[in-house]
Amino acid sequence: MSGRSGLLPLLVLPAVAVNLLVFLWPILNLAGLSFREGLPGGGLGTEFTLATWQELAADEFFREILLRSIVMSLSITLLALLAAYPLAFFVHRSDPRWRSILVVACISPLLISAVVRTYGWLVILGDRGFAPAILRGIGIEPGRLVFNMTGVVIGLVEILMPYMILCLLAGFGRLNHTLEEAAASLGAPPFTVFRRIVLPLTLPGILLGCLLTFVLTISSFITPKLLGGGRVLLLATEIYDQAIVTLNWPLAAALSVIALGVFGLAIFVYGRIARAAERAIA
Amino acid sequence: MAPHLELHALEKRFGATRAVQALTLAVGKGELIGLLGPSGCGKTTTLRMIGGLMPASAGRIVVAGRDVTALPPHQRDMGIVFQNYALFPHMDVAQNLSFGLEMRKIPAAERAARVTRALAMVRLEAFARRKPRELSGGQQQRVALARALVIEPSILLLDEPLSNLDANLREEMRNEIRDIQQRLGITAVFVTHDQSEALAICDRIAVMRLGVLEQLGTPFEIYERPANEFVAGFVGRVNRAPAERLADGRLRLGELLVQGSGTAGPGPVTLMIRPHRIRLGDGALEGPGWNSATGTVTRRTFVGDLLSIEVTVGPATLLVEQHSFAGAPGPAPGDAVQLAWRAEDTLVFPARVPA
Numbered sequence: 105m106s107g108r109s110g111l112l113p114l115l116v117l118p119a120v121a122v123n124l125l126v127f128l129w130p131i132l133n134l135a136g137l138s139f140r141e142g143l144p145g146g147g148l149g150t151e152f153t154l155a156t157w158q159e160l161a162a163d164e165f166f167r168e169i170l171l172r173s174i175v176m177s178l179s180i181t182l183l184a185l186l187a188a189y190p191l192a193f194f195v196h197r198s199d200p201r202w203r204s205i206l207v208v209a210c211i212s213p214l215l216i217s218a219v220v221r222t223y224g225w226l227v228i229l230g231d232r233g234f235a236p237a238i239l240r241g242i243g244i245e246p247g248r249l250v251f252n253m254t255g256v257v258i259g260l261v262e263i264l265m266p267y268m269i270l271c272l273l274a275g276f277g278r279l280n281h282t283l284e285e286a287a288a289s290l291g292a293p294p295f296t297v298f299r300r301i302v303l304p305l306t307l308p309g310i311l312l313g314c315l316l317t318f319v320l321t322i323s324s325f326i327t328p329k330l331l332g333g334g335r336v337l338l339l340a341t342e343i344y345d346q347a348i349v350t351l352n353w354p355l356a357a358a359l360s361v362i363a364l365g366v367f368g369l370a371i372f373v374y375g376r377i378a379r380a381a382e383r384a385i386a
Numbered sequence: 387m388a389p390h391l392e393l394h395a396l397e398k399r400f401g402a403t404r405a406v407q408a409l410t411l412a413v414g415k416g417e418l419i420g421l422l423g424p425s426g427c428g429k430t431t432t433l434r435m436i437g438g439l440m441p442a443s444a445g446r447i448v449v450a451g452r453d454v455t456a457l458p459p460h461q462r463d464m465g466i467v468f469q470n471y472a473l474f475p476h477m478d479v480a481q482n483l484s485f486g487l488e489m490r491k492i493p494a495a496e497r498a499a500r501v502t503r504a505l506a507m508v509r510l511e512a513f514a515r516r517k518p519r520e521l522s523g524g525q526q527q528r529v530a531l532a533r534a535l536v537i538e539p540s541i542l543l544l545d546e547p548l549s550n551l552d553a554n555l556r557e558e559m560r561n562e563i564r565d566i567q568q569r570l571g572i573t574a575v576f577v578t579h580d581q582s583e584a585l586a587i588c589d590r591i592a593v594m595r596l597g598v599l600e601q602l603g604t605p606f607e608i609y610e611r612p613a614n615e616f617v618a619g620f621v622g623r624v625n626r627a628p629a630e631r632l633a634d635g636r637l638r639l640g641e642l643l644v645q646g647s648g649t650a651g652p653g654p655v656t657l658m659i660r661p662h663r664i665r666l667g668d669g670a671l672e673g674p675g676w677n678s679a680t681g682t683v684t685r686r687t688f689v690g691d692l693l694s695i696e697v698t699v700g701p702a703t704l705l706v707e708q709h710s711f712a713g714a715p716g717p718a719p720g721d722a723v724q725l726a727w728r729a730e731d732t733l734v735f736p737a738r739v740p741a
Contacts, residue, residue, distance in 0.1 A: 278475065285439050286472035288459040290537060291489030300485070304476045384476065 131364070137357035146351035156354040160362075166342075170362065173339040176257065177321040181314050183261045184268045188313070192272035196279070207273065211266040218263050222327045225259040226250060229331075251333030259331040264320050268313040275309010307381045315374040319367055339363050388451075390415040390573045391436070391541055396445035398431050398597075405431045407597045409445070416571040418564065420588035422578055424620065428597040429577045430545055436575060437543050438462045449540055460489070465534030469546040471526045473518035479505070479529050480514040486537035504536035507566060524555045531563065535570065542567065542574040548583060560587050581621045585609060593617050615735040618658045625664075627657045627702035628737060637734065640700025644677040646732035654737035661694065661707040663731040666717065667724050678726045683717045697723060 138156055141149030160166050195206045213221065228235050229249035239246040249255055279302060287297045325340035332341070339359060347356035389412035398406040406428040413419045421429035434440040436447055438459035447455045454462055465486075474482050480501050487497040505511050508528035518526055527547060534542060547563065548556045564587040567574050578584050584591045585605040593600045593608060593616075601613040612618035619626070629639045631652045636643050639657060646657060681699035693710045695717060696703055706725065710716070717723050 280470075280472070282468050282470060282472040283474060285437075285459065286466065286468060286533075287474070287485065289437055289439070289462075289464060289466040290486035290533070291460050291463075292485070293458075293460050296489070301474060 134357045135361050138354050138361055140354050142352045142354040146353060148353060156358045159355070160358055166359075169337055169339055169342055170366075172337070173322055174366065176253065176338065177318050180257055180260050180264065180321045181317045183257065184265050184317050185310065185314060187261060188265050188268040188272055189310075192269045192276065195269070196273060196276040197281070210269045213263070214266050218324075219326055219330075221263055222259055222330045225255070225262070225331060229255050229258065250331055251335055253332070253336050255331040255333075256328045256336050259327050260321055260324060263324075263327060264317050267320060268317050271313030271316055272306065272309045275306050275312065278308075279305050304381075304384070308378065311374055311378050311381065315370060318370055322366060322370075323363065339366075388415070389413055390417070390450055391575070392446075392448040393432075393436070394446040394448065396432065396435060396447065397443045398428070398435060398440065399443040405597050406435070409594075409597075409599055411592060411599070411602065413573055413575065415573055417589045418567050418574045418576060418587060420576045420578060420584035420591040421594060422581060422584040422591050422621070423594035423600075424579060426596070427594040429579075429594050431597075432594075433543050433545050433575060433577045436541070437464050437466050439466075463537075463539050464541045464543055465537055465539035466543045467527075467530045467534050467545065467547045469549060471518075471530040471550075473526055473529055473533070475518055478515050478517050479510065479521070482518070482529060483533050483536050486533065490537065500536055504532040507535070508532045508562075523551055524559060527551060527559055528562070531566070535566070535572070540573070542572050544574060544576045546577055546579070548578070548580070556583070563587065585621070593620065595620075612733065615656055615658065615738065618733055618735070623661055623705070623707075624733075625657075625659045625661060625702075625704045627659075627704070629655055629657045629734075631655045631734065637732070639702060642679050642700055644679070644732060645675075645729035646734040647730050648734040656735045656737050658733040658735065659704065659727055659731060661705040664704060664706045664725050664727045666695070666706055666708060667726055675729050676726050677729060677732060678724065680722060680724055683719050683721045683723055686716060686719060688715070695723075697725060699725065 137148070139152050139154065141151055141153050141155060143149055191210065195203060195210060198206055227233055230236075231248070231250075233249075236246045236249055247254075249258070283301055283305070284297050287301045288294075292300065322338075323340055325338070325344045328336055328338050329341050329344070332338075340363065343356050343359045343363065346352045346359065391411075391413040393409050393411040396406060396409040396411075397404065409428075409432060411419075421432055423429050431440065435442045438454070438457060438461075442455055445455070446453055449462075474485065477485065483501045483504055484497050487500060492500070501514070502511070505514055508531055510525060510528055510532070513521065513525065513529075518529065521529065527550075530547070544563065548559055551559060560583055563576075567587075576584070576588060585608070588605060590602060590604055591608050592602045595616055601608060601617045603611070603613075608617060608621050612621065615626075618624055627639055629637045629644075631637055631654075632643075633652055635645075637646050637655065637657060644657075679699045681697035681704070683695055684698050684703065685696040687694045688710065691710060693708055693716045695706045695708075697706055698704075704725065708716075
């Protein structure tokens with residue numbers, strides 16, 4: 105038995121090897137790229153230089169982009185959570201015969217590419233789309249719904265909601281309806297039952313869903329690019345522009361390293377909160 | 387004594403099925419009443435309606451003269467012990483107990499004192515800081531009981547509280563529940579499908595089947611004077627034999643003529659005799675008020691304390707149970723034996739009309 109478990113670590117060896125080769129190696133390469141000089145036309149100098157990083161540190165523009173990306177991603181995460189939580193709760197609570205069908209319905213948007221869905225939102229939110237038409241019909245002047253931050257937020261919330269729902273449903277596993285009944289029988293009104301029982305028990309799912317949605321938001325660039333119409337400048341879209349359009353590879357590499365840093369920070373914060381929550385719950 | 391809990395024509399319908407039908411019941415203050423029946427008899431549905439976890443389709447629930455039928459569960463002031471205990475997994479034992487007191491806005495100092503007292507009541511003082519999953523089934527059960535009682539509810543509702551425990555613990559816990567219920571003098575409703583549990587601790591038992599109250603009575607009445615064939619068959623083991631009531635009141639079982647209780651008949655009836663009320667003997671027990679018969683042993687099962695013997699008597703096969711004795715192994719298959727039982731132990735019910 106002990107001999108067998110001694111060999112167990114070997115099972116992760118292939119995954120570790122692949123990760124080293126196709127993940128860690130390119131990332132180190134990328135980091136190295138940010139210390140090279142960018143030549144016009146996409147060429148690279150051979151000298152080690154801090155020029156790109158100094159430029160980034162000095163430029164107000166990039167700090168704005170970073171801040172905007174983080175604030176927008178946090179907002180989208182929160183909105184996706186608010187939209188997905190009641191839905192996931194409903195699916196979790198529904199008759200087991202219907203539950204699997206409802207789960208499939210919730211995540212079926214993932215079967216369609218995000219690009220296609222983004223174009224769908226362009227049609228819906230566009231000036232002659234039906235969303236503005238309906239709003240005007242009920243007497244609200246919506247203003248522009250696409251090619252600005254509003255469009256990006258609406259599109260990303262919808263596109264990322266399936267991930268949030270999946271995480272929430274996974275987290276609802278420890279919720280048992282009898283616990284709510286027990287709390288009610290002990291004198292807790294419905295909102296107190298939610299606050300003291302349901303929320304703490306579903307917190308792990310909430311945290312996981314938020315982490316995933318945040319990371320996916322901050323790294324998405326197709327939807328912000330299309331729905332933002334080039335007017336919403338974010339970290340991911342800027343990396344794309346610098347790498348593909350301007351061909352300033354060192355700058356794109358430096359921004360990528362910053363994005364990676366944000367991911368790392370997000371995972372760190374998630375870990376701290378999740379551990380604290382786990383201590384309080386388990 | 388004025389009843390503390392009254393159910394008036396309580397009814398629960400799920401679509402076309404009536405899970406509970408016109409149930410009327412009055413429970414006295416401090417009484418422990420059992421709702422007993424097979425699964426699907428409506429006992430748990432009744433309990434959930436009393437606790438407000440399920441709305442009643444019709445009828446009224448009255449507690450101490452106040453109609454609570456329309457009240458949500460958190461305003462009913464009832465302590466419920468759930469079958470799976472439903473302890474809050476993210477709170478330790480003391481927090482679980484404290485929850486109901488917080489909901490009642492009890493000051494912290496008094497809360498702590500009452501939690502300590504409740505834990506002492508179920509002998510779990512040392513476990514206040516444990517999480518529910520760190521406790522054994524019996525300990526979880528006691529925490530659930532303490533949590534329901536610490537709020538000093540007007541009624542205690544127990545939903546099959548012992549069914550997840552192993553046999554030894556079950557007996558210990560049922561006595562503990564009874565002791566605590568008696569000590570606090572609290573009105574309690576105890577749902578179970580286990581007749582021995584109900585007989586052992588309830589003041590009165592309501593036997594239910596298919597949503598209908600079949601009989602309400604003390605354990606003695608339920609066991610010795612069952613109202614019908616279903617109650618007799620559900621509560622305790624029983625021999626069943628088709629017979630005919632003659633005009634003179636005697637009963638004809640094949641070639642045999644016996645005396646029985648009840649007034650069913652004349653015509654086809656069902657005889658029911660409890661296995662342990664039949665004596666194996668040599669005919670010496672015969673006398674006024676006794677029935678006797680001769681039969682052939684077809685099977686003998688020795689289970690240590692009990693000897694159960696199947697005896698064929700005319701058209702019927704009767705199971706006879708008696709305490710085993712070290713002296714002799716008892717009759718063997720093929721032996722002819724004398725059976726005797728009292729007329730009053732011969733329950734007679736109208737034969738069920740084939741549906």
